[in-house]
Amino acid sequence: MIGVLILVHEYGHYLLARLMGVHVVEFAIGVGPKIMKIKGKKRFAGEVELPRTEFTIGALPFGGFVRMLGTDPHEVVPPEIDQVSFNARPVWRRFLIMIAGPAFNILLALVIYFATGLGESKLPSSLMGSIDVSGPAAEVGLRPGDRIVAIDGEEVRYFWQVVEGVEPKVREEEDPATGETRYAGVPFELTWERHGERTTKTIAPIVFMKEKVPGVPSLGTTPVGRIGVKQDNVRPLIAVAPGSVAERAGLRNWDLVIAVDGVSVQHLPGAIDALYRARARAVKVQVIGYDEASAGGVAMGVAAARLVELPAVAGDVEASADGARGIYTAECLVHRVVPGSPADKAGIRPGDRLLRFEGIECSGWDFFQQRLYIAGQGGGTLELGRGEETLKVPLAMAEVLWPDELRKDATMPVHGIEVLYVDAREELVDNE
DSSP states (O other), X not given: OHHHHHHHHHHHHHHHHHHTTOOEEEEEEEEEEXXXXXXXXXXXXXXXXXXXXXXXXXXXXXXXXXXXXXXXXXXXOOGGGGGGSGGGSOHHHXXXXXXXXXXXXXXXXXXXXXXXXXXXXXXEBSBOOEEOTTSHHHHTTOOTTOEEEEETTEEOOBHHHHHHHHTTOEEEXXXXXXXXXXXXXXXXXXXXXXXXXXXXXXXXXXXXXXXXXXXXXXXXXXXXXXXXXEOOEEOOBEEEOXXXXXXXXXOOTTOEEEEETTXXXXXXXXXXXXXXXXXXXXXXXXXXXXXXXXXXXXXXXXXXXXXXXXXXXXXXXXXXXXXXXXXXXXXXXXXXXXXXXXXXXXXXXXXXXXXXXXXXXXXXXXXXXXXXXXXXXXXXXXXXXXXXXXXXXXXXXXXXXXXXXXXXXXXXXXXXXXXXXXXXXXXXXXXX
């Protein structure tokens, strides 16, 4: 690969030298002893024959150069061929020759990425990983694990189509109170699929000011539509509702589902969907459970695989949580509480179920934790499930010192709740 980069770089210098009328004495790839040498064609400056260009390859492919006539200030160039020497060319031509090498490397990168993109056989699907419970998507009923299949009636399969379909849903209007120009979301029809059934609703996106160049706000922003969805998914690390079918069958909190009826599952929505579709019959679920053990004062987790059979769910099941026999994401289950933290002082315990914060339901840790940070030191009411009880406790963020070499007084907001989850690779579908 280094050799290819060097070859392209030096060829850029060589090609522009030829185009700018400068004679190339030697084109070399590699350093050390020359293992190959080829003479180029005869070339003339007027009626005077020029030294033939030598194309050489060195033993070690870690360098290269293009030696042009007249680049060495101590070189004596015969007057009859001075017109094709480097130093005799105008400054702008010499400049183009010198930047040609780096420019060709940039072009190589563009070609490689373009070819890679054309050759991509699979792309991330439109499966939703997490939903902002206070955003437009949640308001119309979208949930983690739903698959967006159409925007304004136009079918979509990939997540990039969702982004490109939602972002333009913005219009410019006049604020009736101030007369100033503002942006508003344009309502559109969103269709999603859940367990094989489709739902279509009208949704109005919020307006987000997106940086024209990510990370460089000084170059300006542009308004785009957002509905509060993310592609991020998690592995099927589960929590089990007390008294549920799953608990009675022997599943436990923080079990990792690896297969449903012998079919491997890679993310939680896939496991929930498989259970829901098979709700009318018994299902065999293969899981890996972890037990804590210690040896010589060292704590460790011991894994054991189990096969659990979940019975069928009787009756007409409508809620996905029921269809999943009481299984939900471990992202909403307290795994550890930091001693002395606000969560510890509020009486939160490992194993508590995070239900709601200020009325906002927990469907995933990412957006739920954002609500805690937004509330800040003002805090709010956190609803917990503990066994069969539902508790309400006050919870506010605390500012603690966070060592920073540049800012000795830097602080960081903390709540002290730790949950356990494992990121999963996004679902990929064929690129059609």
